[in-house]
Amino acid sequence: MTRYVQRSIQVYLMDDHEVVRRGLQDLLEGKRDITVVGEGGSAQQAMDTIPRLRPDVMVLDIHLRDGTGVEVCRAVRAVEPTVRCLLLTSDDDDEALLSAVLAGAHGYALKEARTLNLVDAIRRVGAGDLLLDEVGAQSLVERMSTLLDSGPHLSADDMRTLAYVVDGLTGRDHDAPVVVTDPSLEREVAALVPKLTRELSRA
Amino acid sequence: MREALARVEDLLATQERVHELLDAVVGIATDLDLRSVLHRIVRAACWLSGARYGALGVLGADQRLSDFITYGVTDAEHSAIGDLPQGHGILGLLIEQPKPIRLRQISDHPNSFGFPPHHPPMSTFLGVPIRVGEQVFGNIYLTEKTEGAEFTDEDEQVVEALAAAAGAAIGNARLYAISERRREWLEASSQITRQLLGSGKPADAFDLIVRRARSVSDARFSAIVLIDDDGAATVIAADGIDVDHLAKLSVDARIVKESAAHETPSVFEDVRVVLGDGWPRGPNEDESSGRLVLAPLVSGDSVSGVLLIATRDEASTVEEDNLFASFANQAALALDLARAHEDREALVVYEDRERIARDLHDLVIQRLFATGMQLQGACRLAVRPEVRQRLTAAVADLDATIRDIRTAIFELHTDQDSTSLKSALVVLGHEYASTLGFAPQLGFDGPLDTGVGAEAMEELLAVAREGLSNVARHAEASRVSLDVGVSADTVRLRITDDGVGIEEPARGNGLPNMRSRAEALGGSMSVRSNAPRGTVLEWAVPRTRPHP
Numbered sequence: 001m002t003r004y005v006q007r008s009i010q011v012y013l014m015d016d017h018e019v020v021r022r023g024l025q026d027l028l029e030g031k032r033d034i035t036v037v038g039e040g041g042s043a044q045q046a047m048d049t050i051p052r053l054r055p056d057v058m059v060l061d062i063h064l065r066d067g068t069g070v071e072v073c074r075a076v077r078a079v080e081p082t083v084r085c086l087l088l089t090s091d092d093d094d095e096a097l098l099s100a101v102l103a104g105a106h107g108y109a110l111k112e113a114r115t116l117n118l119v120d121a122i123r124r125v126g127a128g129d130l131l132l133d134e135v136g137a138q139s140l141v142e143r144m145s146t147l148l149d150s151g152p153h154l155s156a157d158d159m160r161t162l163a164y165v166v167d168g169l170t171g172r173d174h175d176a177p178v179v180v181t182d183p184s185l186e187r188e189v190a191a192l193v194p195k196l197t198r199e200l201s202r203a
Numbered sequence: 204m205r206e207a208l209a210r211v212e213d214l215l216a217t218q219e220r221v222h223e224l225l226d227a228v229v230g231i232a233t234d235l236d237l238r239s240v241l242h243r244i245v246r247a248a249c250w251l252s253g254a255r256y257g258a259l260g261v262l263g264a265d266q267r268l269s270d271f272i273t274y275g276v277t278d279a280e281h282s283a284i285g286d287l288p289q290g291h292g293i294l295g296l297l298i299e300q301p302k303p304i305r306l307r308q309i310s311d312h313p314n315s316f317g318f319p320p321h322h323p324p325m326s327t328f329l330g331v332p333i334r335v336g337e338q339v340f341g342n343i344y345l346t347e348k349t350e351g352a353e354f355t356d357e358d359e360q361v362v363e364a365l366a367a368a369a370g371a372a373i374g375n376a377r378l379y380a381i382s383e384r385r386r387e388w389l390e391a392s393s394q395i396t397r398q399l400l401g402s403g404k405p406a407d408a409f410d411l412i413v414r415r416a417r418s419v420s421d422a423r424f425s426a427i428v429l430i431d432d433d434g435a436a437t438v439i440a441a442d443g444i445d446v447d448h449l450a451k452l453s454v455d456a457r458i459v460k461e462s463a464a465h466e467t468p469s470v471f472e473d474v475r476v477v478l479g480d481g482w483p484r485g486p487n488e489d490e491s492s493g494r495l496v497l498a499p500l501v502s503g504d505s506v507s508g509v510l511l512i513a514t515r516d517e518a519s520t521v522e523e524d525n526l527f528a529s530f531a532n533q534a535a536l537a538l539d540l541a542r543a544h545e546d547r548e549a550l551v552v553y554e555d556r557e558r559i560a561r562d563l564h565d566l567v568i569q570r571l572f573a574t575g576m577q578l579q580g581a582c583r584l585a586v587r588p589e590v591r592q593r594l595t596a597a598v599a600d601l602d603a604t605i606r607d608i609r610t611a612i613f614e615l616h617t618d619q620d621s622t623s624l625k626s627a628l629v630v631l632g633h634e635y636a637s638t639l640g641f642a643p644q645l646g647f648d649g650p651l652d653t654g655v656g657a658e659a660m661e662e663l664l665a666v667a668r669e670g671l672s673n674v675a676r677h678a679e680a681s682r683v684s685l686d687v688g689v690s691a692d693t694v695r696l697r698i699t700d701d702g703v704g705i706e707e708p709a710r711g712n713g714l715p716n717m718r719s720r721a722e723a724l725g726g727s728m729s730v731r732s733n734a735p736r737g738t739v740l741e742w743a744v745p746r747t748r749p750h751p
Binding site for chain 2: 017019023091
């Protein structure tokens with residue numbers, strides 16, 4: 001493969017902080033192999049726009065005023081499974097990893113001042129790599145499965161959602177995160193993140 | 204004529220006695236103190252009947268005399284006789300058959316028991332029972348009518364009338380005493396409620412509760428025994444028991460648990476049943492004696508146990524026990540309220556922390572992140588190398604700040620019960636803050652909670668503890684940071700201090716132990732000097748699949 005003819009990576013940015021979007025754009029504009037094709041500040045906007053733009057990579061902030069990156073990722077990939085996803089977050093690693101696994105994202109990047117990691121992560125996800133910590137991700141899926149047997153603090157509805165997610169995850173192959181999606185359940189899956197964070201730290 | 208005169212005299216005498224009787228009754232009825240009422244009754248009975256000696260025997264629960272109040276016997280004679288009568292012989296006859304008895308010669312009666320040595324000689328006798336309501340309260344005993352005369356039918360009637368009035372007065376005095384006691388207990392309860400709802404914490408209130416319970420009941424000692432989640436009984440507050448005795452108590456948890464489940468107070472006539480042999484016995488107290496009352500102290504689901512008092516025998520009545528129990532009940536309610544109050548305050552603090560964490564997360568980190576990107580943009584434009592260098596350093600500083608904030612957010616959220624590695628490190632940091640004199644700085648990198656197996660977590664925590672304690676004991680440091688990172692294949696712990704460094708490894712610094720913990724998991728450990736001063740300890744083990 002020759003790098004000279006390689007098409008640049010098309011990226012969509014979603015973050016509800018304008019300073020962050022501006023900063024990201026400034027940062028990525030300087031990279032020749034990356035092109036920002038669109039940006040948005042809300043989950044709804046992102047879900048409407050991304051399937052139309054069909055970028056290679058969507059960089060999604062996890063916490064938004066009108067939803068979460070987890071929900072956007074699942075909803076977009078349900079209709080446009082070729083769009084790969086990198087979650088961007090100010091959470092810590094454990095929460096980010098859980099969100100990424102539930103979202104079926106290809107990786108996550110923490111909001112850190114040194115952006116080398118971020119740029120590198122966009123390139124690798126663009127190239128089709130899966131950036132999730134494999135041991136951690138596997139352990140999460142296992143622990144979620146055990147929660148299905150006894151999640152004493154989860155409601156019956158939460159358990160149903162969890163079962164749906166775990167089914168999708170355990171049946172998945174490693175190069176392509178979750179493809180099983182159900183538009184009516186994406187919001188519930190996203191709402192599961194904080195509950196699971198609590199539940200898994202108790203277990 | 205003479206006969207008629209005698210009858211008039213009799214009548215006059217009777218009228219006079221009726222007057223005297225009325226005076227006596229009024230005097231008795233206006234008194235509210237039970238003991239002084241009893242004294243007045245005996246004195247009045249002697250006056251009205253012309254007896255030289257009089258006594259009032261109070262019946263105890265066991266149908267023996269629990270008290271004996273005399274008139275006409277001097278203190279010297281009292282002490283010469285010794286113990287008060289218990290209710291044998293003629294005195295006992297009146298107890299068995301509560302109706303008036305008149306005798307010309309006590310010693311002639313078949314039931315006569317004789318007198319103890321040094322007892323004044325007594326021959327004529329009049330005994331009349333006193334009833335309070337339906338119950339026999341005790342008996343009036345009169346002996347030695349003046350000038351060797353026999354007690355007359357009229358004497359009997361007058362004393363019976365007095366006994367009837369006395370019964371009413373005693374009932375009255377008793378009611379008064381009970382209402383007084385009720386008032387004292389209520390006052391104690393409200394003091395506790397005041398303290399608890401003021402600024403007091405439930406823990407401080409326990410001391411006040413035992414102190415007040417003991418002083419109002421005039422108990423020998425008092426204590427609160429709580430049952431913990433494991434079913435063990437612990438004395439958490441006591442009054443009248445010194446530390447040595449407290450250590451010697453062996454509380455029967457089963458009895459405490461049962462008593463806590465009863466609504467009514469549980470009474471034990473032998474302290475040892477509940478507290479074992481080590482209870483604080485006074486110099487004159489028999490080791491088997493000692494009455495103990497246990498009242499349930501149950502509040503919501505947070506407190507389960509008893510408030511207990513060791514009562515003095517003379518002050519023990521069912522009414523008193525019930526008053527004590529309702530005091531305990533009030534105290535438990537107050538504890539419950541105070542705890543709810545405390546919970547509410549904790550909730551406010553919790554909500555505050557959540558808000559701060561949210562602000563840090565939603566605002567501060569975003570801005571620092573954006574600023575970092577701008578600085579890096581500026582870096583590209585900068586021509587002079589020293590400007591680039593400074594910008595790069597600033598970005599690194601920002602990164603350190605973001606990391607600190609992330610740890611702070613975690614600490615604000617942290618739940619002490621959680622079994623996560625990060626929480627355990629936060630708890631460890633808090634624990635060592637007092638030993639070190641400052642809080643160690645924590646840094647987390649990578650999915651610590653998700654990505655570290657149970658075995659590695661346990662070893663890492665042990666090494667972190669050992670390392671912090673080394674710094675506290677040897678390093679004389681003013682800063683310690685504890686960084687834990689999880690990368691694709693390694694779990695790494697780094698403890699950095701700015702102390703004196705280790706030129707000569709001190710003995711007992713636990714380094715070999717830490718090394719062997721690493722090696723057992725296929726890892727390694729190194730210790731080196733930190734520039735400009737201090738020590739860096741690096742401990743790393745390969746990652747394995749975490750056990751669920």
